[in-house]
Amino acid sequence: MSALTLRFFTKAFVAALAFSFVSAAVAQESQPGLVQVVALDECDPATFNAVLGLDFCKNVALAALGYTTTFNDFFALAAAGTPDPGWDFEPDVVRIKKGTTLSVVDQGGEPHTFTEVAKFGGGFIEPLNAGEPTVPECVGGFKNIAVARTRILQGSHLDITQLSKGTHRFECCIHPWMRMTVEVK
Numbered sequence: 001m002s003a004l005t006l007r008f009f010t011k012a013f014v015a016a017l018a019f020s021f022v023s024a025a026v027a028q029e030s031q032p033g034l035v036q037v038v039a040l041d042e043c044d045p046a047t048f049n050a051v052l053g054l055d056f057c058k059n060v061a062l063a064a065l066g067y068t069t070t071f072n073d074f075f076a077l078a079a080a081g082t083p084d085p086g087w088d089f090e091p092d093v094v095r096i097k098k099g100t101t102l103s104v105v106d107q108g109g110e111p112h113t114f115t116e117v118a119k120f121g122g123g124f125i126e127p128l129n130a131g132e133p134t135v136p137e138c139v140g141g142f143k144n145i146a147v148a149r150t151r152i153l154q155g156s157h158l159d160i161t162q163l164s165k166g167t168h169r170f171e172c173c174i175h176p177w178m179r180m181t182v183e184v185k
């Protein structure tokens with residue numbers, strides 16, 4: 001291959017690369033897309049399942065690594081007003097464009113809810129509320145269809161679409177210190 005031919009191919013390659021970058025940028029513009037957030041927890045399968053039933057908590061891998069909290073320690077921390085930070089939505093704040101889908105994935109070992117609330121507060125399991133009253137959106141627990149619809153089982157996801165512009169607050173109605181603010185522009 002002559003030097004000239006090589007230069008031609010190099011130029012053509014760079015041009016093709018630049019074109020693919022441009023088309024990717026345009027695709028993102030016309031389709032706001034999807035942002036993933038995660039629900040995490042560190043429930044200890046042995047002690048949680050002894051109380052809540054077989055297969056309630058599925059953090060088998062975390063337990064093997066020693067990164068779990070026992071059922072009694074978990075309730076003791078919540079009662080002391082210092083709930084276990086291993087139960088968490090990440091990130092804490094999300095800024096998205098209107099039209100973006102939020103996909104909330106439960107990567108923890110137990111069920112959570114991703115429930116929109118007007119104001120952050122307590123969930124439907126009183127001993128986990130650290131004295132805060134249950135917020136209206138969580139009242140009734142899973143007997144309330146509106147709460148049940150926001151439930152996310154371990155390993156599954158819940159997609160939130162059509163959020164209006166402005167600030168939205170979401171919390172877990174079971175573990176109410178799991179909180180996320182979503183700002184839609």
Ligand SMILES: [Cu+2]
Nearest residue numbers: 112172174175
């Ligand atoms: Cu939760």
